[in-house]
Amino acid sequence: MRFTHAAATAALAALLTAASPSVTAAPHATPPRAAAAPGQVCFWSEPGMMGHAWCYGPPGYAEAENGTQRHAYSFESRVNGSVYAISYGPGGGCFHREIRRDDYDENWTAWAKKLDGVSDSTMGCEQG
Numbered sequence: 092m093r094f095t096h097a098a099a100t101a102a103l104a105a106l107l108t109a110a111s112p113s114v115t116a117a118p119h120a121t122p123p124r125a126a127a128a129p130g131q132v133c134f135w136s137e138p139g140m141m142g143h144a145w146c147y148g149p150p151g152y153a154e155a156e157n158g159t160q161r162h163a164y165s166f167e168s169r170v171n172g173s174v175y176a177i178s179y180g181p182g183g184g185c186f187h188r189e190i191r192r193d194d195y196d197e198n199w200t201a202w203a204k205k206l207d208g209v210s211d212s213t214m215g216c217e218q219g
Contacts, residue, residue, distance in 0.1 A: 126169075127146060127167045127168065127169045128169065130171065131147060131148045131168075131169055132146065132147050132166060132167070133168075134155060135159070135163065135164065136162050137165065138165050139165060139197050140195075140197060142164075143159060144159070145157040145158075145163075147174065147209040149170060150211045152209070152211075153208055153209055155209065159206065160207060161206060161207065162203065162204065165195075165198065166190065167195040168192060170190075170192060172192060173189050173190060174190050174211055175190065175209065175211070176190055176206050177207055177210055177214060177216060178205035178216075178219065179207050184217065185216035185217070186218065187217070187218060187219065188205075188219065189218075190209075
C-alpha cells in the first residue's frame, strides 16, 4: 500500500488526536509572568501580573508603555528604595503613590486606571 504525504499527515494527526483527546490548546493563553528584575518595578495590564508588561528603572521619569498607561492592574517592585507612580489630573495637577522596595499588588484596583508614568521623585505632585 502506498501513502501520499497528505494521507500520511492526516493519518498521523488522527492518531495523535485519538491518543490524547484531553489535550487542547488555549487560543489566547497568556504566558507565565516574568518577575521584575532587581532594580526595576514592573506593571502588568491584567490582575495576577499577567497580560502586557512594562518595567521602569530609575533614575528620572518615564511614561508608562506597552498597554499599561491607565491600565495597570498589577505591579511588583524590586527597586532599592522608593519610586512614585504618577497620575496627571484633568486640571493640570498631578498625584503620586509611593511604591516601596518589595511592594506588590496582584489586583491594583485603586490605581489601575490612574497610572501615567513612574518617577524616582514625587515631582511635586500631591499624595493621592
